[in-house]
Amino acid sequence: MSRSNQRSEDDKRRARSLSTRVRSMLHLLSERTIVSLIFICGVSAVIFVFGIFFFVFREGAPFLRHGFDAGGFFLSADWFPTSVINKRYGILAQLAGTGTVTLVAMLVAVPFSLGTAVFIAEFCGRKTKEVLKILVEFLAAIPSVVWGFIGLMVMNPLIVKLTGAPVGLNVLNAGIIVGLMSVPIIVTIAEDAIRAVPDAYIEAAEALGATRWQLVRKVVLPAAKSGLLAAVLLGVGRAVGETMAVLMCTGHSINIPFDGTPPYFHVLDSVRTLTATIAAEMGEAPRLEAGPDGAYPVEAKHYQALFVIGIVLFVITFTINVTADLIVKGIRKGK
Amino acid sequence: MEAGRNSESLFAEAVLVDRKARVLAREETAKAGAISTNLFAATKFTNRKLKTQTIVKWAFGSMSVIILIPLVVLTTVLVVRAWPSLTWDFLTDVPKQGMRAGGIWPALVGTLYTVTFSLLIAVPVGVMAGIYLNEYARDNWFTWIVHLAVVNLAGVPSIVHALFGLGAFVIFAGMGKSILSASLTLAIMTLPVIIVSTKEALLAVPMTFRMACWNLGASRWQTIRSIVLPNSIGGILTGIILQVCRAAGETAPIMFTGAVFFKSVQRGDLFPYKPTEQCMALSYHLHTISTQVPGVPDSMLYATAVVLLGFVLVFNTMAIVLRTRIRNRKKW
Numbered sequence: 001m002s003r004s005n006q007r008s009e010d011d012k013r014r015a016r017s018l019s020t021r022v023r024s025m026l027h028l029l030s031e032r033t034i035v036s037l038i039f040i041c042g043v044s045a046v047i048f049v050f051g052i053f054f055f056v057f058r059e060g061a062p063f064l065r066h067g068f069d070a071g072g073f074f075l076s077a078d079w080f081p082t083s084v085i086n087k088r089y090g091i092l093a094q095l096a097g098t099g100t101v102t103l104v105a106m107l108v109a110v111p112f113s114l115g116t117a118v119f120i121a122e123f124c125g126r127k128t129k130e131v132l133k134i135l136v137e138f139l140a141a142i143p144s145v146v147w148g149f150i151g152l153m154v155m156n157p158l159i160v161k162l163t164g165a166p167v168g169l170n171v172l173n174a175g176i177i178v179g180l181m182s183v184p185i186i187v188t189i190a191e192d193a194i195r196a197v198p199d200a201y202i203e204a205a206e207a208l209g210a211t212r213w214q215l216v217r218k219v220v221l222p223a224a225k226s227g228l229l230a231a232v233l234l235g236v237g238r239a240v241g242e243t244m245a246v247l248m249c250t251g252h253s254i255n256i257p258f259d260g261t262p263p264y265f266h267v268l269d270s271v272r273t274l275t276a277t278i279a280a281e282m283g284e285a286p287r288l289e290a291g292p293d294g295a296y297p298v299e300a301k302h303y304q305a306l307f308v309i310g311i312v313l314f315v316i317t318f319t320i321n322v323t324a325d326l327i328v329k330g331i332r333k334g335k
Numbered sequence: 336m337e338a339g340r341n342s343e344s345l346f347a348e349a350v351l352v353d354r355k356a357r358v359l360a361r362e363e364t365a366k367a368g369a370i371s372t373n374l375f376a377a378t379k380f381t382n383r384k385l386k387t388q389t390i391v392k393w394a395f396g397s398m399s400v401i402i403l404i405p406l407v408v409l410t411t412v413l414v415v416r417a418w419p420s421l422t423w424d425f426l427t428d429v430p431k432q433g434m435r436a437g438g439i440w441p442a443l444v445g446t447l448y449t450v451t452f453s454l455l456i457a458v459p460v461g462v463m464a465g466i467y468l469n470e471y472a473r474d475n476w477f478t479w480i481v482h483l484a485v486v487n488l489a490g491v492p493s494i495v496h497a498l499f500g501l502g503a504f505v506i507f508a509g510m511g512k513s514i515l516s517a518s519l520t521l522a523i524m525t526l527p528v529i530i531v532s533t534k535e536a537l538l539a540v541p542m543t544f545r546m547a548c549w550n551l552g553a554s555r556w557q558t559i560r561s562i563v564l565p566n567s568i569g570g571i572l573t574g575i576i577l578q579v580c581r582a583a584g585e586t587a588p589i590m591f592t593g594a595v596f597f598k599s600v601q602r603g604d605l606f607p608y609k610p611t612e613q614c615m616a617l618s619y620h621l622h623t624i625s626t627q628v629p630g631v632p633d634s635m636l637y638a639t640a641v642v643l644l645g646f647v648l649v650f651n652t653m654a655i656v657l658r659t660r661i662r663n664r665k666k667w
Contacts, residue, residue: 041464045481045530046481052491056502113402123396134655141651144587145586153633154412241492244493282497282498313494
């Protein structure tokens with residue numbers, strides 16, 4: 001082998017090692033890029049949640065800064081944002097509306113959902129279980145505007161016919177619709193909670209000769225208690241945040257469905273919820289309006305008040321979600 | 336010695352007592368009607384508890400049926416009442432006479448636009464977030480915060496998302512009311528659907544697959560790209576389909592960010608909108624014609640609802656079929 005031949009071999013090797021090194025560096029670089037991209041996307045949820053709070057707060061802040069009267073805002077039922085002489089912003093009626101609709105919805109949804117969850121988890125065969133779960137999923141898939149439409153066109157005349165109420169758009173209508181809407185989330189979370197009960201508990205009870213029902217009542221339900229609570233909480237969160245269905249089914253009148261006369265709680269009264277107020281009025285509330293002397297535009301209070309309602313809703317649902325998650329996390333840690 | 340004998344005799348006595356008690360119990364059962372004296376025969380207690388069991392089973396079963404009856408009944412009612420208007424023409428025609436006649440073409444295309452754009456934004460971000468949560472995140476407080484944020488993103492009311500879209504995209508970013516703003520809002524709202532299903536799909540890939548790949552010298556990302564993602568693509572697709580469902584049905588988030596009451600569009604035109612324009616959308620169209628336009632024929636309202644419902648249910652069925660097929664085909 002000649003010397004020149006040897007040298008060219010060396011050159012080749014050097015060149016190859018150089019290209020390998022460049023390639024591996026490029027590789028490392030692209031790997032680094034992709035990993036940091038993944039990290040950014042991973043924390044994007046956090047950014048978005050902060051973003052939601054920040055931007056909603058940003059638009060609503062002037063309302064809170066300039067002479068905000070918490071008592072008048074939360075404890076007064078006078079909502080006259082477009083009054084010419086005396087604009088008043090009190091959301092007590094809307095709070096009552098949201099509260100009552102949620103209450104009726106939970107009265108409808110909770111017993112049936114927990115019953116369904118127990119049935120799916122403990123009492124039925126594999127095939128039935130599959131079918132039920134798919135149907136529950138379909139129930140979850142129906143868009144809220146279609147639910148609202150059903151309340152408006154199907155439930156409305158039905159309620160008028162059955163109860164003799166003058167209008168079928170009321171707490172009962174919205175409660176039933178929102179109840180049906182929150183069934184899937186309660187069923188899903190409750191079933192998860194029931195399935196998370198350790199097998200050892202169940203086997204021990206079965207070894208003692210317990211029937212399925214004794215097992216459920218004495219072992220499974222007590223063990224899954226907090227998970228079921230979390231399920232109900234998430235159902236409440238869903239009901240509070242529901243917008244389109246309640247916008248179309250509640251009748252949309254500022255009204256507190258309680259008074260001193262029996263039966264005290266008037267389930268056939270029309271109400272308005274926090275969410276529906278925003279949805280209905282944001283379209284007509286301009287961001288800027290003519291100032292007192294008409295010369296220059298100032299920021300409109302009505303618009304800001306709607307954003308403040310948004311903050312209230314955000315805080316309510318945030319609290320509910322975090323509480324439910326802490327409960328679920330507590331279970332997982334206990335295992 | 337003494338103690339031992341004592342305990343032995345005690346044991347013998349206990350056995351005797353027990354046998355007597357059993358005989359008594361059996362006689363009692365026999366008196367109560369059960370003829371057999373077989374030790375394993377059902378006593379009245381067993382019978383009673385089995386009866387309760389059956390009753391309870393039926394009670395829970397009927398509860399789940401009651402909750403699902405509305406689904407079947409309402410869908411049937413909607414379809415039956417919509418039948419007269421459900422024609423091909425209804426889908427491809429434009430609204431006429433102030434929404435009181437014609438079809439829903441512009442709304443249909445508008446929904447396709449917002450859904451497609453939101454998909455383009457939500458899928459990469461959501462899938463990568465899912466990868467981060469399942470493959471990279473450690474089990475610490477920071478990951479818990481991310482998880483909490485995902486939960487909250489799903490739990491924040493849709494109308495608050497709408498306010499966010501209005502404040503952030505329409506006003507702050509200066510996009511105005513446009514398809515872009517609406518799609519961004521929808522994308523952020525439906526992000527959790529994709530994140531959660533991606534995470535679950537990745538979780539289903541066995542750890543041994545990854546270990547085998549790492550042992551060959553592959554880096555984390557190479558492993559994810561060549562082993563983990565191909566093995567979980569079905570689950571991720573399911574999540575994406577569910578996102579389409581969610582995005583198509585939502586109304587509140589697009590109300591102030593990009594949906595418009597009416598837009599003049601040519602019949603059958605597939606590209607009538609620009610991304611910076613407002614558009615009609617099926618869900619918003621259903622809301623406006625059923626609450627704000629008087630004199631729309633009932634069957635048209637029902638038909639619009641059925642088209643929206645059908646769109647969503649078809650996609651949901653696709654997701655379910657896909658999921659079932661993956662589960663049946665799984666090799667590990």
